[in-house]
Amino acid sequence: MNVGGGGSGHTEVMSEINTTPLIDVMLVLLIMLIITIPVQLHAVNLNLPQGTPPPPPRPPEVVRLNVEADGTLYWNGQAVPVSQIEARLQQEVAALPEQPEVHLRPDKRVDYEHVARVLAAAQRVGVSKLGVTGHEQFW
Numbered sequence: 001m002n003v004g005g006g007g008s009g010h011t012e013v014m015s016e017i018n019t020t021p022l023i024d025v026m027l028v029l030l031i032m033l034i035i036t037i038p039v040q041l042h043a044v045n046l047n048l049p050q051g052t053p054p055p056p057p058r059p060p061e062v063v064r065l066n067v068e069a070d071g072t073l074y075w076n077g078q079a080v081p082v083s084q085i086e087a088r089l090q091q092e093v094a095a096l097p098e099q100p101e102v103h104l105r106p107d108k109r110v111d112y113e114h115v116a117r118v119l120a121a122a123q124r125v126g127v128s129k130l131g132v133t134g135h136e137q138f139w
Contacts, residue, residue, distance in 0.1 A: 060129075061100035063093060065118060069109040073118065082114070086121040094125040102127055105134040 065085075066074040073080050080088060093099055102122060106115045122130050 063100050063102045065102060065104045067104070067106040067110050067114050067118060069107045071110065071114040073114075082117060085118060086125060089122055089127055090125040093122075093127050099127065099129050101129045101131065103131055103133045106132070108137045 064074075064076050066077075068074070071082070073082055073085060075085075075088065089102075093102060104115070104118060104122075119130075
């Protein structure tokens, strides 16, 4: 506490706490805490397997279906009548225990009706791995 005196006529008692020593003590404690914290190492111990790795999986078999602008359908480069696509999908894709991937690539100018026929046939026979490729031509 600071008692005001002097000749200025202030006879009141000042009741303010001097916080400078308190801040000094807090800073010293903070520095001591920072110094005493152990250094954290960012290392992770791993138990890696020993021996030879398993052989890489074989790449999946792919069936490429191209639908040209006039509606002609090509199965891996060979023309196929649209009426036979469902039977062929059933024999060569859906009947296998591990189905090959079917990549459908429609031409930019083809009517959607031709593509929809192929998609519907694939759905009816239960083709589970079907993807539409060639989207870069639409940009």
